[in-house]
Amino acid sequence: TAGITQAPTSQILAAGRSMTLRCTQDMRHNAMYWYRQDLGLGLRLIHYSNTAGTTGKGEVPDGYSVSRANTDDFPLTLASAVPSQTSVYFCASSAGQTTGELFFGEGSRLTVL
Amino acid sequence: GQNIDQPTEMTATEGAIVQINCTYQTSGFNGLFWYQQHAGEAPTFLSYNVLDGLEEKGRFSSFLSRSKGYSYLLLKELQMKDSASYLCAVMDSNYQLIWGAGTKLIIKP
Numbered sequence: 001t002a003g004i005t006q007a008p009t010s011q012i013l014a015a016g017r018s019m020t021l022r023c024t025q026d027m028r029h030n031a032m033y034w035y036r037q038d039l040g041l042g043l044r045l046i047h048y049s050n051t052a053g054t055t056g057k058g059e060v061p062d063g064y065s066v067s068r069a070n071t072d073d074f075p076l077t078l079a080s081a082v083p084s085q086t087s088v089y090f091c092a093s094s095a096g097q098t099t100g101e102l103f104f105g106e107g108s109r110l111t112v113l
Numbered sequence: 114g115q116n117i118d119q120p121t122e123m124t125a126t127e128g129a130i131v132q133i134n135c136t137y138q139t140s141g142f143n144g145l146f147w148y149q150q151h152a153g154e155a156p157t158f159l160s161y162n163v164l165d166g167l168e169e170k171g172r173f174s175s176f177l178s179r180s181k182g183y184s185y186l187l188l189k190e191l192q193m194k195d196s197a198s199y200l201c202a203v204m205d206s207n208y209q210l211i212w213g214a215g216t217k218l219i220i221k222p
Contacts, residue, residue: 042117042212043156043200056211090155100146100204104155 002026006091006105013112015080021076021108023091031094032074033058034066035103036087043090049074050097081112116137119201123189124219125191129173132189133186133199133216141206147186148200150215156200160186196220 004025013019025032030051035043045058051069063085074093078085086090088109091100116138125131137145144163148156162168162177165182170198174187199213205211 016169031127040121040214042214043210044212045209077194098143098204098208100144100161100202102148102210104157104158106155 004105006108010109016080018077023074024072025093029093029095031097033092034076035090038087083112086112115211116191119213121215122217127191127220127222129191130189135201137182137203138205139205139211145206146202161163172210191220193220
């Protein structure tokens with residue numbers, strides 16, 4: 001079972017360039033999330049979607065945008081990357097917004113130079 | 114503000130028992146979760162507590178005291194594969210997960 005698939009696994013990006021991180025799940029989960037994980041900090045929520053067609057801002061949304069056109073896909077876009085966006089990005093899903101059991105993708109390591 | 118505190122790093126011996134503590138201050142409470150994350154990998158769900166008391170799942174147990182804002186994860190019969198970071202997370206009144214920074218557990222032979 002694939003679960004959640006993220007792409008790319010890692011990427012080096014020049015500052016000012018745009019980038020889309022892809023996330024696809026095959027579990028028919030309603031809720032999806034994008035987190036960033038930085039050394040010494042907990043997972044920080046960037047954006048979330050409780051159901052297809054809706055999105056919401058998390059703790060650190062600035063510089064990022066998302067869309068949820070269907071249940072399975074939840075891409076994260078950096079319109080103009082900055083070095084502070086260097087991080088490991090995790091996509092996750094759950095059966096519903098009140099469910100704390102999240103299933104995570106393998107992560108995308110992004111370096112902005 | 115909302116806050117989750119857990120030790121940064123712990124060391125234990127193979128075969129022993131270790132307890133990882135987590136204290137929290139959040140706006141409301143809708144459950145406490147423990148996740149395991151091996152280096153370079155994704156977090157995976159371990160346990161969920163919403164009522165006070167101990168939840169046991171094999172070698173792992175998780176305890177919750179809501180009145181004290183406190184939880185612990187107990188790992189018994191430690192194995193080398195238990196070397197990982199353990200993340201504590203609390204679901205607040207808005208059903209958002211608030212995450213601790215994680216406890217890196219080092220197991221020595």
